[in-house]
Amino acid sequence: MRRRSPAGLLLALAAVGTVLPLVSMALTALQPRGSRPAGLSLPADPQWGNFADAWNAALMGELLKSSSLIVLVVVPAALLLATLAGYGLALVPFRGSRLVFAAFLAGLALPYEALIAPLYLQIGDLGLLNSRWAIILPLTALFMPFSIFWMRAHFLGLPAELLDSAKVDGASSRQAFRHVMLPLAAPAWSALAILLFLWTWNQFLLAVTLVDDPTRRTMAGALGAYQGQYGTDIVLLCAGSLLIVVPTIAVFLVFQRGFVAAILQGAGR
C-alpha cells in the first residue's frame, strides 16, 4: 500500500507526542536532587531514592488513604442514589418526572466554578471546611446528572418483556426493582464506577477551594499544593507528580477494556 508510510508516520508522531511529556518527567525524576537537568537527558546515575524522598515529603501514605476514603464514599453513594433515581425516572411514572429529569440534565453542562463561592460559604456554615466531607457531599451531588442519565438509559434499554413478566406476576415496582432490575444493573454499574473513580481521584477544583490541608484532598488536589511547595526543585516535583499520575495510568491499563467500553457507552448515551 502506497499511503501506508505517511499514515504510519502520523501515528508514530502522535504516539511520541503522547508519551513525551511523561517520559521527560520520568527521566527528570531520576536526576540528582538540586540539579537543573535538560528536559530530555538520560540520568548518568539514576536516583531511584528520589521517589522515596517525594513519597515522604508529600506524605503520600496519608494522601493515598485520604483519596481512597473519598472514593470509597463518593462512588458507592453516587451509584446507589443514581440507581434509585434512574429506575424511578425510567420505569415508575409520576407527575413531574419530566421536570425532575430536566433539572438533572441541566447539570450536565454546569461549570463547577459557578458554585464555588456559595459552596464555600455553605460548607463553612455546616462546619465542614477542610474536612473530606467538603469534597464528598458536593462531588456526589455534582455526579448525579451524569450518573442518573446513565442508569436511566440502562433501565430504558432493558427488554420490555422483563417488565411485563414482572407485572404479570403482580410485582410492585419495589419488588420488580429488587428481584429483576438490581441483578441486571451490574454491567451498567461497573462501567459507571470506573468513570466515577477516575473523576473523583482527579477532582481538583473542589479540593483546592474547600480543603486547605493537602493530606485531606484528592490525589489531583494535592498536586496543586506541591507545585507551590516544590516548584523550585524540579526533580522532586517530577518524582512526586509521577507518584500521583502513575496510579491512574495503572488503573487504566488494568481495566483498559472496561474503560474503553465505558467511554464509548457514555458517549452513545
Added chain:
Amino acid sequence: MVRERGPADAAARTPARPRRAVRAPRAASGWWWVLPALLLYGGFVLYPLSQTVRYSFYDWDGFGPATWVGLDNYRSVVTDERLLDSLGHALVLIAFFTLLPIALGLALAAVVADLRSGAGRAAARALLFLPQVVPLAGAAIAWSWMYSSDGVVNQLLRLIGLDALARPWLADFHTALPAVGLIGAWVATGLCTLLFTAGLLRIDPALHEAAALDGAGRIRRFTAITLPSLRREIVVAATILTIAALASFDIVYVATAGGPGYSTMVPGVLIFRLVFTEQAVGLASALAVVLVLLVLAVIAPLQRLGRER
C-alpha cells in the same frame, strides 16, 4: 443478552423506544425513588446555583454587609477589560481544546481504523487515550516542564537549529495562551480518536467501494461518507470538549495561574481569584452566571445539529 452489546453497537444504538412501565400503585410513589438524589442535588447544586445568581446583584466581600447594586456587576463583566478578556480567552481555547483535537482525531482514527491487526488497533487506541486518564493538574505540571527554558520543546528547537525560536513558552505574553491550549489538545485528542475509530469501524466498507467505483476521490468520500457517518460522535466530542474549554480551570491554574499578566486568564481561574483573593463575591458571581449562559449558548446549537437526521 441485551447487556452484552459491543461498544460499536452501543454507539450505534437508536433511541430506545418508549417502554411500558411497571404500573405503580400510587402516582406519587415515583417521587420516593428520586427523592434521595434530588435532596442531595438540590442541596449542593441547585441551591448554591440560586445563591450565585442572588449574589450577582450585590456588592459583597463574602462576610460584611452586602449592598444591592442591580445590574452593575454585569455591566462590569462586559466593560472591565480583565473580565471581558477572560471570556475571550475561553473562546480562543475552544480552538485548541475542541477543534484541533477533533481534526487530529479524525486523521488518527482513519489511520488506526485502517490497521490490519485488531491487537494493533487496540494498542494504538489505548496509547493515544493515555493522557485522558492523567489528572489535568498532572498534565499541566508535565507540560510546564516541557515548555520551560531547559525543557524538551526548546531542546528540540535547538537540535534542529531554530535557537531563535527557543523561549520560556508559558512566560511569554504572545505564546502563553496557545501553549496552554496545546496542553488541552494533548489531553483531548485521545478521546476523539477513540470515539471516531469506533464510528469508522461501523461504516460499511461497501459504501466506500461503491463510491470509489463511481469515481469519488478520497476527499469526496471523506466529505460524503465519513463525515456524515461520524456526525453523532463529532457532536458528542464537540459538546464535551467545548464545555471543558469554556470551564477550564485545572490546566490554567497549575500551568500559568492566568499569567503572565492576564494573558491566559480564563473565567474559571478569575472567578476563583475574585472570590478568594479579591473578596469580590458579587462580581465573581456575575461572571459565573455569564459563563453558565455562554456554555449553554454555545452547546445548544450543537445539540440541534446532533438530533436532526
